[in-house]
Amino acid sequence: DGVLKANKNYVLVPGKYTWEEKMPRQDSQVENSSLMEAFNGLRVEMHGIRETLPSVLVGHVISPSEASKKPGAVATVFDALGLHLAPRNNGTTYHLPARCGPEWIFSWQWPRSVTDDRILERQSYEPVCNFLKRLCLFGEDVSDGQNCVEGLLFNNDIVSRRKENPHLIRGQQVYHRHRVAGRTDIAVLKEERRGHILRHMVKFAIELKTVEGYRQSKTGCLREAQLQLIGLNAFNTLSSPPVLLSNLARTHQVVYLAKDEEWNYGIVVQDCATFAAAVHFAKLKSDEASISEHFARPNTPEQSDSST
Numbered sequence: 518d519g520v521l522k523a524n525k526n527y528v529l530v531p532g533k534y535t536w537e538e539k540m541p542r543q544d545s546q547v548e549n550s551s552l553m554e555a556f557n558g559l560r561v562e563m564h565g566i567r568e569t570l571p572s573v574l575v576g577h578v579i580s581p582s583e584a585s586k587k588p589g590a591v592a593t594v595f596d597a598l599g600l601h602l603a604p605r606n607n608g609t610t611y612h613l614p615a616r617c618g619p620e621w622i623f624s625w626q627w628p629r630s631v632t633d634d635r636i637l638e639r640q641s642y643e644p645v646c647n648f649l650k651r652l653c654l655f656g657e658d659v660s661d662g663q664n665c666v667e668g669l670l671f672n673n674d675i676v677s678r679r680k681e682n683p684h685l686i687r688g689q690q691v692y693h694r695h696r697v698a699g700r701t702d703i704a705v706l707k708e709e710r711r712g713h714i715l716r717h718m719v720k721f722a723i724e725l726k727t728v729e730g731y732r733q734s735k736t737g738c739l740r741e742a743q744l745q746l747i748g749l750n751a752f753n754t755l756s757s758p759p760v761l762l763s764n765l766a767r768t769h770q771v772v773y774l775a776k777d778e779e780w781n782y783g784i785v786v787q788d789c790a791t792f793a794a795a796v797h798f799a800k801l802k803s804d805e806a807s808i809s810e811h812f813a814r815p816n817t818p819e820q821s822d823s824s825t
Contacts, residue, residue: 580699581744585737594675594695604784611787613794620651621793638727655706662700664714670700671716671748675813697748721799723761731764742772743784750774751813759802761795769795773802782812
């Protein structure tokens with residue numbers, strides 16, 4: 518009711534303002550209280566979700582052919598799976614059973630006229646595939662990605678679960694995800710090929726090395742076969758293909774996946790007396806029931822329903 522003064526910037530308009538009009542209405546107080554309760558509940562739920570949902574840390578992408586060139590990346594993949602870099606050897610030598618007929622005789626020898634190691638290795642693919650054909654096995658040369666999707670026989674995530682990152686929420690699962698992508702030299706299929714070769718069609722794989730190539734890096738050759746085994750078996754619910762590693766002379770090994778009663782996986786190597794014996798053993802292992810459905814897959818979070 519007093520006199521109002523105005524300056525050049527503002528004009529004051531007289532009016533009556535009461536204390537009651539400045540106070541919030543009772544229904545607004547109820548609405549605000551409900552919103553706060555809902556917000557607090559949402560914060561609790563979001564915290565629970567963040568603890569339950571995993572954090573995925575993307576790691577290495579590696580090809581088996583890079584096994585000798587990237588030992589650190591290879592070691593990281595093996596560590597993520599809880600595998601030893603040096604596989605367990607059975608300590609025995611497998612011989613071709615006496616009941617096997619003359620079709621099991623493999624007598625091919627490396628030609629001495631070729632000096633280029635890669636060209637020499639390629640010359641072994643056809644005689645090996647012909648030998649497999651005599652045994653009614655379907656061998657396919659996939660050394661350059663022939664008949665494979667995007668030139669890859671396998672291209673699979675390798676996943677592990679760890680609780681080692683201190684920057685994440687306490688109790689949150691951490692998945693380290695790597696990728697193994699590549700191929701082998703020869704894929705032995707379950708049946709005759711029709712169209713592209715997919716991983717589930719593989720009965721077992723064969724990785725061939727020249728005598729000199731194997732001599733130069735025995736560890737690298739074996740590690741390459743192990744990575745091929747990992748790529749072929751990672752979360753494979755249909756089969757557990759072994760890998761046959763041979764220099765077609767004195768060294769013939771079958772690398773295969775094994776597990777214990779608690780589904781702890783390991784890689785095992787079986788030495789064989791001859792290439793034919795190695796093929797026979799690989800065939801026997803490939804005929805066994807699959808054990809790789811939980812290999813390299815993330816574990817089910819403890820809070821979730823294991824049936825999903």
